[in-house]
Amino acid sequence: MTWKKLLIPLASVPIILLLAYGFRTDPKAIPSPLVQKSAPDFRLKAFDGGEVSLADLKGKPLVLNFWASWCYPACYEEAPLLEATWKRHKDQGLMMVGVDIQDTEANAREFLQRFGFTFPNAPDPGSKVSIDYGVYGVPETYFIDRQGRIAYKHVGALTPALLEAQVQSLLKGK
Amino acid sequence: MIRRMGRWASARRATWWLTLGVAFVPWWGAAHVYGATNFDLEDRVREIASELRCVVCQNLSVADSPSDLAKEMRNLVRELVRQGKSREEISAYFVSRYGEYVLLSPPKRGFNLLVWGLPFLAIAVGGGAVYLVARRWTEQAPAHRPAIDPAYADRVQRELKDREQQ
Numbered sequence: 359m360t361w362k363k364l365l366i367p368l369a370s371v372p373i374i375l376l377l378a379y380g381f382r383t384d385p386k387a388i389p390s391p392l393v394q395k396s397a398p399d400f401r402l403k404a405f406d407g408g409e410v411s412l413a414d415l416k417g418k419p420l421v422l423n424f425w426a427s428w429c430y431p432a433c434y435e436e437a438p439l440l441e442a443t444w445k446r447h448k449d450q451g452l453m454m455v456g457v458d459i460q461d462t463e464a465n466a467r468e469f470l471q472r473f474g475f476t477f478p479n480a481p482d483p484g485s486k487v488s489i490d491y492g493v494y495g496v497p498e499t500y501f502i503d504r505q506g507r508i509a510y511k512h513v514g515a516l517t518p519a520l521l522e523a524q525v526q527s528l529l530k531g532k
Numbered sequence: 533m534i535r536r537m538g539r540w541a542s543a544r545r546a547t548w549w550l551t552l553g554v555a556f557v558p559w560w561g562a563a564h565v566y567g568a569t570n571f572d573l574e575d576r577v578r579e580i581a582s583e584l585r586c587v588v589c590q591n592l593s594v595a596d597s598p599s600d601l602a603k604e605m606r607n608l609v610r611e612l613v614r615q616g617k618s619r620e621e622i623s624a625y626f627v628s629r630y631g632e633y634v635l636l637s638p639p640k641r642g643f644n645l646l647v648w649g650l651p652f653l654a655i656a657v658g659g660g661a662v663y664l665v666a667r668r669w670t671e672q673a674p675a676h677r678p679a680i681d682p683a684y685a686d687r688v689q690r691e692l693k694d695r696e697q698q
Contacts, residue, residue: 376646388630388631388633389631390630390631391628391629391631460604484604484607485601485605486604486608489601489605489608491629492631494587494588
């Protein structure tokens with residue numbers, strides 16, 4: 359008859375375990391299935407009239423940043439950081455590409471001018487490249503190694519320490 | 533009088549035909565613009581999009597969301613359907629980009645089975661418990677009947693006998 363008394367505490371064990379698992383995971387952290395996989399190819403017409411494609415950048419480490427002029431304040435916070443990092447490391451072979459999503463051309467050009475971006479930036483008509491990369495919102499940044507694999511994905515505004523660390527690891531990598 | 537009636541009737545008939553004609557315009561227009569196959573295509577797009585989560589919304593499907601990203605996703609689904617891709621291929625594409633999170637109903641395997649199985653398990657266990665408790669109540673009912681005082685029972689029997697003899 360004692361087992362009956364134990365029944366209620368025993369039955370609550372799996373529920374507590376389930377809650378412990380559920381509350382310890384961050385419901386907002388959704389892991390990208392693309393990390394450590396090869397980055398989807400893209401070919402876009404840049405704002406400066408040129409063409410940017412992943413295939414042409416093969417063998418070079420790439421920082422692929424998704425932004426929009428309406429993405430305030432996050433995109434405005436990280437924009438000077440991106441430009442500074444690009445200037446500092448471009449001679450070491452680093453590549454940087456910005457993809458502008460769901461934007462108007464006038465607003466996008468104003469954004470580019472405001473931050474004086476010198477790396478290639480391109481609009482994404484139909485958000486095709488964004489969907490192909492599993493972009494939820496802006497800003498999102500993908501760090502693609504020389505092999506064309508996505509080494510790391512960052513959601514939200516970049517911090518100087520994180521950007522520098524990821525760029526260093528890309529430059530060191532094969 | 534007869535002529536006037538006739539005119540009145542023909543005017544009414546003309547109105548009737550006109551109304552019928554006007555009523556057909558939207559149908560004709562829709563059929564003309566979309567064509568039968570496009571209705572099928574849109575149904576198919578809706579069916580597939582309603583199973584995909586709008587990733588920038590709270591609990592809305594790609595089919596129901598007014599957001600720009602959902603609109604672009606619907607366009608992409610439409611394009612893939614036009615290319616002859618199956619429903620499974622299209623959802624597999626979205627899962628490969630966004631993970632299983634993009635599916636509104638989690639696939640029935642692994643850890644997800646808990647979500648599908650637990651409610652039924654709870655109903656079964658709860659139903660079993662209700663059955664056991666109900667059975668115990670009905671079985672215990674006679675045992676709980678209070679014992680009758682023998683003197684009182686004798687008196688009842690005696691009085692019944694007296695009544696029969698009267």
